[in-house]
Amino acid sequence: MSLSPSALTRRSLLKTTAIGLVMGVSLPVPLFARSAEPPPLADYKPEYFTAQEWAFVMAATARLIPSDGTGPGALETRVPVFIDRQLAGAYGIAADWYMEGPFDPAANPQLGFQSPLTPAEIYRQGIALFDGWCRQALGSPFAALAPVRQDQALKLLEKNALAAGKPPAGATPAEAGPLVPPELRDFFTLLLANTKEGYFADPKYGGNHAMQAWVYIGFPGARASYAEWATRQNVRYPLGPVSISGERA
Amino acid sequence: MRGLLRAVAWIVLLGLVALAAFILVPEQRTPPQTNPLAAGWQPAADAPLYAARLADCAACHTAEGGKPFAGGRPIQSPFGPIYATNITPDPETGIGGMTLDEFRAVLYDGIGRKGENLYPAMPYANYRTLTEADVQSLYAYFMHQVLPVRNEVPRTALAFPFNQRWGIRAWKWVGLPAAGFTPRFNDPKLDRGAYLVEGPGHCGACHSPRNAFFAQDGYTSKDPSFLSGGLVGGWTAPDLRTVGNAIAGWSAQDLDLFLATGRNAHAGVTGEMELAIAHSLQYMSAEDRAAMVAYLRAIGPAPGTPPSAPKRVVARAATFGGPDATATEKLLASADPAMPLGARLYLDNCGACHFVDGKGADGIFPALDGNALVTAPGTAGLITTILKGAALPSTALRPYAVAMPGFAGRLSDEEVAALATFVRGAWHNRAGAISPADVRAIRGAAGGGLDASSLY
Numbered sequence: 063m064s065l066s067p068s069a070l071t072r073r074s075l076l077k078t079t080a081i082g083l084v085m086g087v088s089l090p091v092p093l094f095a096r097s098a099e100p101p102p103l104a105d106y107k108p109e110y111f112t113a114q115e116w117a118f119v120m121a122a123t124a125r126l127i128p129s130d131g132t133g134p135g136a137l138e139t140r141v142p143v144f145i146d147r148q149l150a151g152a153y154g155i156a157a158d159w160y161m162e163g164p165f166d167p168a169a170n171p172q173l174g175f176q177s178p179l180t181p182a183e184i185y186r187q188g189i190a191l192f193d194g195w196c197r198q199a200l201g202s203p204f205a206a207l208a209p210v211r212q213d214q215a216l217k218l219l220e221k222n223a224l225a226a227g228k229p230p231a232g233a234t235p236a237e238a239g240p241l242v243p244p245e246l247r248d249f250f251t252l253l254l255a256n257t258k259e260g261y262f263a264d265p266k267y268g269g270n271h272a273m274q275a276w277v278y279i280g281f282p283g284a285r286a287s288y289a290e291w292a293t294r295q296n297v298r299y300p301l302g303p304v305s306i307s308g309e310r311a
Numbered sequence: 312m313r314g315l316l317r318a319v320a321w322i323v324l325l326g327l328v329a330l331a332a333f334i335l336v337p338e339q340r341t342p343p344q345t346n347p348l349a350a351g352w353q354p355a356a357d358a359p360l361y362a363a364r365l366a367d368c369a370a371c372h373t374a375e376g377g378k379p380f381a382g383g384r385p386i387q388s389p390f391g392p393i394y395a396t397n398i399t400p401d402p403e404t405g406i407g408g409m410t411l412d413e414f415r416a417v418l419y420d421g422i423g424r425k426g427e428n429l430y431p432a433m434p435y436a437n438y439r440t441l442t443e444a445d446v447q448s449l450y451a452y453f454m455h456q457v458l459p460v461r462n463e464v465p466r467t468a469l470a471f472p473f474n475q476r477w478g479i480r481a482w483k484w485v486g487l488p489a490a491g492f493t494p495r496f497n498d499p500k501l502d503r504g505a506y507l508v509e510g511p512g513h514c515g516a517c518h519s520p521r522n523a524f525f526a527q528d529g530y531t532s533k534d535p536s537f538l539s540g541g542l543v544g545g546w547t548a549p550d551l552r553t554v555g556n557a558i559a560g561w562s563a564q565d566l567d568l569f570l571a572t573g574r575n576a577h578a579g580v581t582g583e584m585e586l587a588i589a590h591s592l593q594y595m596s597a598e599d600r601a602a603m604v605a606y607l608r609a610i611g612p613a614p615g616t617p618p619s620a621p622k623r624v625v626a627r628a629a630t631f632g633g634p635d636a637t638a639t640e641k642l643l644a645s646a647d648p649a650m651p652l653g654a655r656l657y658l659d660n661c662g663a664c665h666f667v668d669g670k671g672a673d674g675i676f677p678a679l680d681g682n683a684l685v686t687a688p689g690t691a692g693l694i695t696t697i698l699k700g701a702a703l704p705s706t707a708l709r710p711y712a713v714a715m716p717g718f719a720g721r722l723s724d725e726e727v728a729a730l731a732t733f734v735r736g737a738w739h740n741r742a743g744a745i746s747p748a749d750v751r752a753i754r755g756a757a758g759g760g761l762d763a764s765s766l767y
Contacts, residue, residue: 287663289624290631290644301646304659306763308721 100271103140109150110182114203115189119145121205125212126257133278136257144260144269145185154182167244177245181252188249195224195241220250264306273311276303334477337426340416343443344491354444359452362445365599366438366511367591370583371395380453381405381460386432387544389525390473393432394465401459414450419490421483428479430467431486436527440492440510486526495533496609504606505532507599512591517541517548517583532610545691545753546582549683554612557683566604568674570595572709579677579713581684581701582692589704624672631667637680639737643667653733656726660718660763661734669738675713680738690731690745694753697727700761716763724750 100106108116119142129135136142148154165178177184192215196204200211207215218224224241242249260269262276264284270276276283283303291299302311354362363369372395374384380399385392400407406414409424416422421435429435441449472478492510494502508514509531518538522528529537540550540557549557557578558566565575573580573588580588592600630636632644642654644667650658658667661679665671669680679685684692700717703709722730724747731750735742 285659285663287658287666289628290667291646293629299646300648301655301658302648306721308659308718308726310655310659 100140100143103137103143106140106143106146108146110146110154111149111185114193115186116142116146117205118189118193118203119185121207121212122216122253123257123260125209125216126254127261134274136261138271139261139269139274140271141257141260141269144263144267145256147268148256148260149182149185154180156180165245167247171247175248177248179245184246184249184252188246188253191242191246192219192224192249199224216250220254222247222250265309266305266307273303273305273309277311334480338420338422338428338480340412340422341419341439341490343415343446344419344439345442345444348443348447352444352447354448354451358444358448359456361594361596362448362511363452364591364594365445365507366441366449366513367587368398368449369590370586371432372398373590378458378460378462380457381462382464383462385465388430388432388469391467391469393430393467393469395432397460397462397464398453399457399460399462400454401461404461404463405459406453407459409454411447411450414453415446418446418449421479421487428476428483430476430479431482431526434513434516436487436530437510437513437516439488439490440506440530442492442506445511482524482526485524488530496606500602501606501609503599504602504604504609507595507603508538508606512603514538514551517543518551532606538607538610540688542689543583545689546695547683547687547689547692548582548584549687551607552611556611558607559611560681563601563604563608566607567600570600570603572674572706573704574674574677574709574713576673577678578682578684579701579703581696585702585704588706593704593706593708624666627666627668627670636668637738640668651729651733652726653729653731654737656722656730657733657737660721660730664715669734674709679734680740682740685734686740686742688742690749691753693731693735694727694745694750695756697722697731698750698754700763714761716761718763719754720762724748724754727754 103120111119120137123136123141123145127136127139127141129137152158159175161178161180163178165176167177169176179187193203196202196207196215200207200215204212204215219242222242260267262281263269265271265273273283275281280299281303282288282299282301284306285301285304288299291297304310368380371384371386372380372382374382374395377383378399380397382395382397384395386395397405399405402408406424413424417424417429417433418435418438418441420439421429421431421433423429468474492506494505496502496505515527515530515537518541520528520536520539520541528534531537535552538550538552540552541548551558558569561569561575561577565577568575569578569580570588570592572593573585595603632641636644639654642650643658643662646658664676665679666676669678671678684696687693696715698717698719700715702712702714705712718727727750728745728747731745734740735745
């Protein structure tokens with residue numbers, strides 16, 4: 063084998079190494095590519111909610127997806143911001159829903175959403191009703207209750223079984239009796255669904271901050287490109303997620 | 312002394328007279344070149360429209376959103392915008408009342424109705440080969456089949472010295488080829504193909520390089536640089552001629568499909584060529600298209616063994632990143648978080664359609680491996696496509712205008728540069744790097760459709 067003029071010499075080796083070092087220094091993948099960090103959640107100015115409503119949404123979502131589990135909670139992922147922005151936008155006014163009558167809010171729930179109220183109105187009236195009930199029955203607004211009491215209250219709200227007065231220990235929903243009017247019966251359902259949406263939706267909508275929920279469950283985001291993985295069984299996909307706006311984590 | 316002064320004065324005077332003559336004496340119009348037509352000859356019923364489509368007059372003379380052939384589209388030249396004129400038969404703002412001889416002089420000699428010299432943005436250097444039948448078909452089309460539209464187009468106002476139109480006369484001396492078309496293949500199909508490509512199709516206007524006088528470097532396949540690639544507004548009009556050119560390895564059917572639909576197993580049309588497909592090539596008869604294909608294949612390098620057409624995605628996916636894959640494909644298929652930024656951006660933004668092997672999908676998503684736009688010396692095409700997206704033309708044979716979104720909202724200048732540099736060196740591609748400054752220059756330019764960051 064003859065050596066070509068371009069064969070390895072000490073000089074070319076040094077040069078190549080130097081180039082390699084420079085490339086190595088200049089080309090690492092920035093693991094996180096994020097838009098500017100938003101202001102802290104405590105400083106967020108709600109677009110839709112009043113201060114009292116905001117306090118409720120912060121407290122309620124923090125119980126639905128608490129921060130003391132194995133993954134990020136609703137507050138770290140800024141779920142309340144997502145809900146506020148949704149209610150301030152097209153979803154809040156049910157812009158693309160059929161909202162002409164006739165309304166029969168007491169119809170069989172299997173018939174779907176029957177309320178004449180928009181989601182934003184359901185939150186407004188629902189929070190007022192529920193916070194009022196908390197004050198009357200439990201002595202303080204929802205946000206000020208101890209977490210254990212908050213959980214109890216939410217469970218009753220989930221069953222639309224808020225009774226006047228303090229719930230007796232071990233009271234069944236039937237004993238508690240109805241207080242939530244039919245046009246608000248979807249309040250808890252919406253709150254829970256919107257909380258999950260805010261947790262898992264793309265960060266561009268305000269929640270799932272820094273794609274923490276996706277990282278937590280191993281969802282790789284809006285890459286939509288896994289044909290080469292379809293045949294690999296039981297191999298962990300190593301790349302973190304990417305968002306619609308191109309953030310990487 | 313006095314004698315010398317007198318001699319100098321005479322020389323200056325003679326020079327001025329010669330210059331005045333050069334500027335003021337009207338040029339000779341080139342007479343009909345081919346096919347002396349019988350008296351009373353009339354084009355066949357569909358010939359005028361066909362000729363206008365063949366010559367792709369609409370690409371320049373119909374403005375975006377404007378009335379057909381009413382002009383006003385700015386043609387970007389290195390010296391400033393040149394506005395395409397109104398060629399509807401409107402008597403005041405168009406070409407109504409133009410005689411056949413005046414019309415032929417526009418096509419052959421670049422001489423306007425008032426004797427003015429036309430900028431060679433009008434490809435009269437190519438149209439000089441038009442047969443008399445095509446000239447008269449075009450004349451019939453623009454006089455009788457186009458609706459007159461009253462539309463005063465903006466005046467072209469280039470900077471000095473390019474606003475001195477008499478200078479174009481000097482340019483024509485060095486820039487124009489001989490008029491008329493001479494068949495030279497001894498094969499009617501190849502000669503028809505040569506006529507279409509070199510003449511009315513004016514393919515060389517973009518796909519040939521320009522010489523020192525900014526004239527097309529070669530007007531027929533006898534010139535080796537003809538169709539060897541050109542530069543248009545920073546985009547490379549690909550080389551169709553030399554070894555390793557953009558269509559090397561394409562089958563005749565691939566090329567035919569590309570001309571008819573703007574897409575095939577290898578590529579999707581981009582840039583100005585999209586207009587050529589949409590307004591012109593898709594309407595050509597199967598025979599004419601086949602003639603162009605035969606000619607283009609005949610003047611290129613001897614065809615080697617064409618690479619087999621890529622398999623369908625479903626069949627390929629099982630072996631993505633397998634032992635026979637390129638290093639790039641293996642890297643992408645590994646999904647290794649330590650991969651370089653360009654590769655990561657490819658997976659995050661491009662891989663869903665173009666796949667880890669860079670082969671795309673037949674007739675839908677162009678292959679990037681070996682793609683002429685990706686590896687072009689003029690990088691504006693690749694950068695523009697990444698930033699602003701692209702759309703295939705809707706054609707009769709393939710109506711779906713498949714579109715790629717732009718990524719300007721999703722990628723910074725540095726990221727686009729890293730991604731573009733990656734694809735230019737990925738798989739079998741070996742083209743140079745792109746800098747963030749290159750990207751910045753194009754990001755500000757107009758144009759573009761849907762952006763990927765606003766898709767949901």
